[in-house]
Amino acid sequence: MAENNKLLEVKDLVIRYETDDGVVEALNGVSIDIYTGKTLGLVGETGAGKTTLAKGILRLIPSPPGKIVGGEVIYDGKDLLKISEEEMRKIRGKHISMIFQDPMTSLNPVMTVRDQIMEVILQHNRISKKEAEKRAEDMLELVGIPAERGHEYPHQFSGGMKQRVIIAIALACQPKLLIADEPTTALDVTIQAQVLDLIQKLKTRDNTSMLLITHDLGVVAQTCDYVGIVYAGEIVEYGTLREVYKDMRHPYTKGLMASIPNLVENVRRLQTIEGLMPDPTNLPKGCKFSDRCKYATDKCREKVPEMVNVGGEHMVRCILAQQEK
């Protein structure tokens, strides 16, 4: 992929939370690239650091206790971690916007939904209130909500409808990048597909890039061009959808895939990955997955393995993959 199509580049991002119970190493040097119009899916268990990455890009990590320790987030030639808060505000909502996980709690309960959409429009466009109102109503229609419901409050909407409103807010200024943090996890299965389709449709229309965070490998297969597998604050495998799905290398990725029910083969019991994610205040010294990995050797426990390229854009953080190469 040509370098000039790169919309956003995250380099070695390290984020920590300093709590009473110790320092939580939430993100330990994550690098990702997002290309114009493409979707990168980040997959991992709860607590792997996916949301921290998403919020880190927008500099929305609550501080204290959160702290961005190192790394760069390059957008449009600038490091977003270095620009002023004022400049950052112009990026948020206009260039990069975000959909949060739980639609039930992501809307302000005391503002009408139209006002909430209008707020982002007025923030980034020099237009009259009247025009903003009109645009907000157009946005509502676009996400499939009748414009006249705009004067209602969030509690009058169902979960799926609220998520549509949130999508309308996120896309109201036609951002270049949409970060969607588990946008469908909190929704009913039937609604999930609708919401995903909607995101997909609007994204294609505006040629928006997307960072999709999920733990649902099926969703990734449907929507993503690139996949990153996240484990304990690190990317352990990265590549195009095809590369990762057809030729998975990391034992963790394999474990994840094996835990998906397969309707074609008659499996009596689902595969699971033994053990739990390591305590983020006390991570293993070497490969973070070594405690749960059945192939782990002493060497794995000594030093964090480097990311190695195993062909094309496919990268894996595993000693085994290095050796195979």
Add this chain to the structure above:
Amino acid sequence: MYKYIIKRLLMMIPVLLGVTFIVFFILNVSPGDPAAMILGDRASAEALAMKREELGLNDPLLIRYFNYIVDMLHGDLGTSYKNSLSVWEQVTERFPNTAILALCGICVALIIGIPTGIISAKKQYSIMDNCSMVLALIGVSMPVFWLGLLLVIVFSLNLGWLPSQGMGSGGMELVKSLILPSITLGTMSAATITRMTRSSMLEVIRQDYISTARAKGVSERTVTMKHMLRNALIPIVTAVGLQFGSLLGGAMLTETVFSWPGLGRLMVDSIKSKDIPMVLGSVVFMAVMFSVVNLAVDIIYAYIDPRIKSQYKKK
């Protein structure tokens, strides 16, 4: 919306009846013969019996209560045992003095409490936060009357800036005489409201919709005022309403310290002279006021919380 107000008004009636009954009951089963108090110890048995009949003391309690309520609705709270004055007139004459004091007190509390609470929450664990939390703790722990006395010692007796006693008549005099009592009365509420605002804001600060608002790129000021405060206000309003109750209690003490001619002092004086109708009248009057304030709070509540508003719109 008016349906909601009507509903709250209707709900207030049984509460008021209950309140008046409890106070009436307590003050009427008390030992001691009112007739003897009015006529003095040397009155004859006959005269006492006649006076008792005249006061309706021989009727059952419920009948007397019923009569009392009917009279009250006609603006008659009985006559004082002590000086045969109309209780209603005395109470309504004193009430504005207490009202102005309470109002100034609550203003002091709000002006200090809400901004301090917001800043504390926004800068949690900062020096500013720690200082205001310590001050607020001291504020809620300080007896109202002691604070009043200390203020008198400093600002009236030592510095001589402000009067220590009574209520000035009109203009500057009134304002000057209001300052110390208002601060005295408002301090504890200010401290409570500061703490309340802080914790309510801290709760809101961590909500997802605040992240949504920030992700829109709006300024921190807008996030604070429009998104946080609007939501944090809902529990604060309730707290302010409840504060008014302790404010009325505090008003009695403050009025005693500053010889303020309000309802509280009338009550204290009447208790000392065992003037039951006067005590009853002023307690009932204050309790009614408290209920009215709470009704107002409920209505404001409905205005700032759309979840309540829309509940009544649909019906």
Add this chain to the structure above:
Amino acid sequence: MKKDNTTQAQGVKQRSLWQDAWRRFKKNKLAMVGLVFLAILVVIAVGTIIVDLVTNNYIYDNYVIKQNLRGRLEPPSLAHPFGLDEFGRDMLLRMLWAVRSSLFMGVIAIVISGILGGLLGAAAGYYGKRTDNIIMRFMDILLAIPSMLLAIAIVAAFGTSLVNVLLAIGISYIPTFARTVRASIMTVKDQEYVEAARAVGANDTTLIFKYIIPNAMAPIIVQTTLGVAGAILSIAGLSFIGMGVQPPTPEWGSMLSSARTYIRDSWHITVIPGMGIMLTILALNVVGDGLRDALDPRLKN
């Protein structure tokens, strides 16, 4: 989700919950200072009672309440670190002897209201429906009378005896307790783990003692601490307007009341008793806050 887990853990692992709470409480320096201060007050209160018993009230009669017109309003000195009051009595002794009235009266008043309010609230919360309705409407009415007013009405009607003051303060705190207990029972009652216990055949008594009470304990303990603070303030307030503890019995509120007359002549008899009240209330509030944070870590932050 997180919330459910914590409450569940409370029901299952009570002991470690209390140990955990104590561990968290110990970390809170301010609360520990408050606790030590309260402990000292208790020692003083008990100590003065023992001294009175042993000396057959000799000190109390001859130094605490006996007037001595020679050294009136003498300011603090080495011999009398807190000075002498308007009747020439040693302020330090009077302050020490006053501890017990405030402390014990506050505690007794709150115990009365805690038991009555707790039972009413528990009944309302547990049985629900009509019982709940009747009890809570009554509580609403009581709550609609500002507590100080209610206390004053009771004392005005029945006279200023110790029992009446306690009763007055006690009754005025009943609704607060009833509400606290009811609320915590209502939240616990519908938790899934309680339903699960019911589904496997636990009866009412088991439920109440094993699940509901341990879970309702935290808010009740906090409420009790803050309630004692409120009660002590109210008693002092009543005494200040002459409706509580009567002179010459030493009590901080009534000491302030008599100090008022001499406010122009000397400051120490006004400042010192108020300081006593304030520090006591401050200690109770700090401990109450500390307990709340320690017992319910969810509420913190």
